[in-house]
Amino acid sequence: NAGVMQNPRHLVRRRGQEARLRCSPMKGHSHVYWYRQLPEEGLKFMVYLQKENIIDESGMPKERFSAEFPKEGPSILRIQQVVRGDSAAYFCASSPLESSGYNEQFFGPGTRLTVL
Amino acid sequence: AQSVTQPDIHITVSEGASLELRCNYSYGATPYLFWYVQSPGQGLQLLLKYFSGDTLVQGIKGFEAEFKRSQSSFNLRKPSVHWSDAAEYFCAGLDRDDKIIFGKGTRLHILP
Numbered sequence: 001n002a003g004v005m006q007n008p009r010h011l012v013r014r015r016g017q018e019a020r021l022r023c024s025p026m027k028g029h030s031h032v033y034w035y036r037q038l039p040e041e042g043l044k045f046m047v048y049l050q051k052e053n054i055i056d057e058s059g060m061p062k063e064r065f066s067a068e069f070p071k072e073g074p075s076i077l078r079i080q081q082v083v084r085g086d087s088a089a090y091f092c093a094s095s096p097l098e099s100s101g102y103n104e105q106f107f108g109p110g111t112r113l114t115v116l
Numbered sequence: 117a118q119s120v121t122q123p124d125i126h127i128t129v130s131e132g133a134s135l136e137l138r139c140n141y142s143y144g145a146t147p148y149l150f151w152y153v154q155s156p157g158q159g160l161q162l163l164l165k166y167f168s169g170d171t172l173v174q175g176i177k178g179f180e181a182e183f184k185r186s187q188s189s190f191n192l193r194k195p196s197v198h199w200s201d202a203a204e205y206f207c208a209g210l211d212r213d214d215k216i217i218f219g220k221g222t223r224l225h226i227l228p
Contacts, residue, residue: 033215042206042218043160056213091159093216102148102167105216109159 002027004094004108012114019079019086021111025094032075033105034067037089049075082115118143118211122219130227131199137192137222139207148210149190151181155203166190202226
């Protein structure tokens with residue numbers, strides 16, 4: 001059973017370009033979370049999605065950032081018109097759908113975005 | 117607001133020495149707490165977790181952590197560190213909406 005996959009692992013963009021980060025959850029997992037790790041910081045929650053639904057986007061910047069998790073295919077975190085401050089590691093985690101209790105989140109290896 | 121604090125940004129210990137990494141939490145009810153390790157350029161690996169029950173939790177790689185409600189702490193320990201333990205360690209808690217709240221991390225350096 002493959003783990004959470006993220007690609008690309010490293011992404012370099014110039015200011016003003018778009019960045020698309022992909023996350024394929026573990027097989028059988030229907031919940032996806034995105035976290036951002038700024039330099040010298042811990043990870044901070046951005047958004048929580050289920051298939052075709054955004055459940056909680058309270059950690060997403062109000063502009064330029066969007067996320068989706070379509071019925072088919074990976075979850076996408078999209079950053080439009082990137083700025084230097086977007087340079088960070090972006091981690092995806094997935095969890096299974098359980099009826100109750102805590103659903104453990106399994107983390108991917110991350111995408112390191114560098115904005116020149 | 118729920119928060120997790122790691123007071124030490126860097127810790128240096130000699131190989132073979134014991135280790136304790138500090139973590140304090142601020143939660144209303146019984147928290148769900150975790151320790152993760154991140155090696156350079158890598159993702160996060162779960163070392164151990166505490167939900168309820170025995171307050172001394174055993175994890176992978178010889179790590180353990182003790183939940184102390186009276187001190188609001190969940191410190192990570194290892195009796196004898198190896199050079200391969202050099203990494204960044206994150207304490208984290210789960211909020212009521214199933215979001216993980218991370219501390220800022222402690223970077224562990226190992227002296228030969």
